[in-house]
Amino acid sequence: xxxxxxxxxxxxxxxxxxxFIDNSPTAYHAVANLGKMLDEAGFEKLEEKKKWDVxxxxxxxxxxxxxxxxxxxxxxxxxxxxxxxAAHSDSPCFKxxxxxxxxxxxxxxxxxxxxxxxxILSTWLDRPLSIAGRLVFRGKQGMESRLVNLDKDVAMIPNxxxxxxxxxxxxxxxxxxxxxxxxxxxxxAKGVYLKALAEQAGMADYEIMGADLFLxxxxxxxxxxxxxxxxxxxxxxxxxxxxxxMAALVKEEPKEYVNVCAVFDNEEVGxxxxxxxxxxFLKDVLxxxxxxxxxxxxxxxxxxxxxFLISADNAHALHPNHPExxxxxxxxxxNNGIVIKHHGSQRYATDAVSAAVMKDICLRAGVLYQTYxxxxxxxxxxxxxxxxxxxxxxxxxxxxxAQLAMHSAFETAGAADVGYLIKALCTFYRS
Ligand code: ZN
Numbered sequence: 001x002x003x004x005x006x007x008x009x010x011x012x013x014x015x016x017x018x019x020f021i022d023n024s025p026t027a028y029h030a031v032a033n034l035g036k037m038l039d040e041a042g043f044e045k046l047e048e049k050k051k052w053d054v055x056x057x058x059x060x061x062x063x064x065x066x067x068x069x070x071x072x073x074x075x076x077x078x079x080x081x082x083x084x085x086a087a088h089s090d091s092p093c094f095k096x097x098x099x100x101x102x103x104x105x106x107x108x109x110x111x112x113x114x115x116x117x118x119x120i121l122s123t124w125l126d127r128p129l130s131i132a133g134r135l136v137f138r139g140k141q142g143m144e145s146r147l148v149n150l151d152k153d154v155a156m157i158p159n160x161x162x163x164x165x166x167x168x169x170x171x172x173x174x175x176x177x178x179x180x181x182x183x184x185x186x187x188x189a190k191g192v193y194l195k196a197l198a199e200q201a202g203m204a205d206y207e208i209m210g211a212d213l214f215l216x217x218x219x220x221x222x223x224x225x226x227x228x229x230x231x232x233x234x235x236x237x238x239x240x241x242x243x244x245x246m247a248a249l250v251k252e253e254p255k256e257y258v259n260v261c262a263v264f265d266n267e268e269v270g271x272x273x274x275x276x277x278x279x280x281f282l283k284d285v286l287x288x289x290x291x292x293x294x295x296x297x298x299x300x301x302x303x304x305x306x307x308f309l310i311s312a313d314n315a316h317a318l319h320p321n322h323p324e325x326x327x328x329x330x331x332x333x334x335n336n337g338i339v340i341k342h343h344g345s346q347r348y349a350t351d352a353v354s355a356a357v358m359k360d361i362c363l364r365a366g367v368l369y370q371t372y373x374x375x376x377x378x379x380x381x382x383x384x385x386x387x388x389x390x391x392x393x394x395x396x397x398x399x400x401x402a403q404l405a406m407h408s409a410f411e412t413a414g415a416a417d418v419g420y421l422i423k424a425l426c427t428f429y430r431s
Contacts, residue, residue, distance in 0.1 A: 007228050010415060014231060017418055018221035021239045025132040025216035027067040027089035027265045028147055030239060034069050034246050034263060035061065041250035043071060054292035062285060066134065066145065067265035068275035070285045071246065075254040078293065081306035082286060083429055084260040086277065086384045087241035088267035088313060092117030092407045094180065094215040101190060102181065109189045110181045111155065113215060117268030121174040123409040128153030129182060129215045131193060135201045136210035143209065146201040154193065155182035155215060182215060217409040229335060229415055236411040238267070240401055240418050241312035248425030258289065259429045267384055277388040286392060307394040308357060310428060311349060311385030312421065315339035315372045315400035330373040332402035334414030337368025338424055341398040348398035349385030358397040365427035367420040
C-alpha cells in the first residue's frame with residue numbers, strides 16, 4: 001500500500017474517534033454522544049427510577065447523573081457471567097464557581113474558577129478556551145437539565161509577560177486562585193456569557209436554577225508526526241478508551257456472557273460520587289439485570305466468580321526528553337499496543353492471572369501488548385480497576401493506551417493504538 005493510501009485510511013479510521021472527542025467537551029457531552037452511538041445501534045435506554053424489562057438477546061443502557069453510562073448486551077442463552085470493560089468520561093479541567101464573574105478595574109470581566117482534577121496548569125495558559133456543561137431549570141416534570149456548549153473562543157488565561165517575571169523560564173509555581181482566572185471580555189461583558197448559555201438552552205438566564213459549567217480547550221484532535229505516527233488532542237485520557245469500549249460493545253454479539261461497557265464520571269477526583277466507579281452504579285445494574293433474568297442470589301455470585309473486568313485508562317509512554325522518568329524495562333511506547341499495568345501495592349488491579357487472560361485476548365486478537373510499572377521511587381497515579389472491584393469484586397486487569405503529557409490540555413498518543421484496543425475488546429466480547 002502506498003504511504004498516501006495508508007495515510008488516507010488512517011484518517012478515515014480515526015475520524016469517528018476525533019469526532020467523538022471534539023464534540024465531548026465535558027463528561028455530560030461524552031455520555032450524550034455515547035448514548036447516540038447506542039441509540040443508533042438499537043440499544044434500549046433504561047431509566048433507573050422505572051422498572052426494567054430485560055430479556056435474553058437484547059441490548060440496553062442506563063445513565064446516572066447524565067455523566068456516567070453503563071451499556072450491556074444480553075446473550076440469547078442464560079449467561080455464565082459478565083465480560084466487562086470500564087473507562088472514564090471526565091478529564092481534568094476548570095469548573096466555574098457559583099456567581100463566577102469578577103470585574104477588574106472597571107475594564108475587564110474575568111471568571112472565578114477552580115481546579116477539577118490534577119491538570120498541568122501551564123498548558124491552559126494562552127490558548128482560546130470555551131465554556132460547556134449543563135444548566136438545570138424548573139421544567140414540567142420538576143428539575144430538568146440541558147446541555148450547553150458555547151463552542152466559541154470566549155476565554156483566555158494569560159501568562160504574565162517575561163519582562164514582568166524574568167525568572168519565568170526557571171519554573172513557575174501557578175496559584176490556581178490568582179494565576180488561572182480567565183478573562184472573558186471587556187467591562188461591558190457582564191452577564192453576557194450566562195445569557196448566551198441560557199439562550200442556547202432555550203431559556204432566560206433568570207430561569208437557571210443550577211449550573212455545572214467548565215472551561216475546555218477547543219483545539220481539535222489531529223494526526224501529528226512526519227510519518228503520521230501520533231494523534232494529539234484534548235481529553236485523550238480517557239475518552240480514547242471510552243470510545244473504544246463502546247465501539248467494541250456495539251459491534252459484537254454476546255455469546256455466553258453479558259457484555260458490559262461502563263463509563264464512569266469523576267475518576268479524576270477520586271471516583272467517590274454517586275456516579276463514580278466507587279458508587280453502587282455497576283453493582284446496581286448487574287443485580288437488577290440479573291434479577292430480571294430470574295437469576296437467584298447464589299447463581300449471581302457464581303456468575304461474578306466467572307466474570308472479568310478490563311479497566312482501561314491511559315498509560316504513560318516513554319518520554320522522549322525524560323526517559324529517566326520511566327521504569328528501566330516496563331516502559332510503554334506509543335503504537336506498540338495495549339499497555340498492561342502492574343503495581344506491587346495493587347493500585348492497579350492486575351495480577352498474574354488477569355495479566356495472562358489479557359495477554360491471551362491480545363494474542364487471539366492479533367494485537368501487540370506491552371507492560372507498564374512505575375519507577376519504584378515514583379508513586380504514580382491510580383485508576384478505576386481496584387476502585388470498581390471494591391463494589392463488584394471480579395478478576396480485573398488494568399490496561400491503557402500509551403500517551404505523553406497526561407493531564408495536559410493537549411495530549412499526545414499513538415495513532416495505531418486505539419485500533420488495537422477496539423480489536424482486543426471485540427475479541428473479549430466475542431469470547
Ligand atoms: Zn485517566
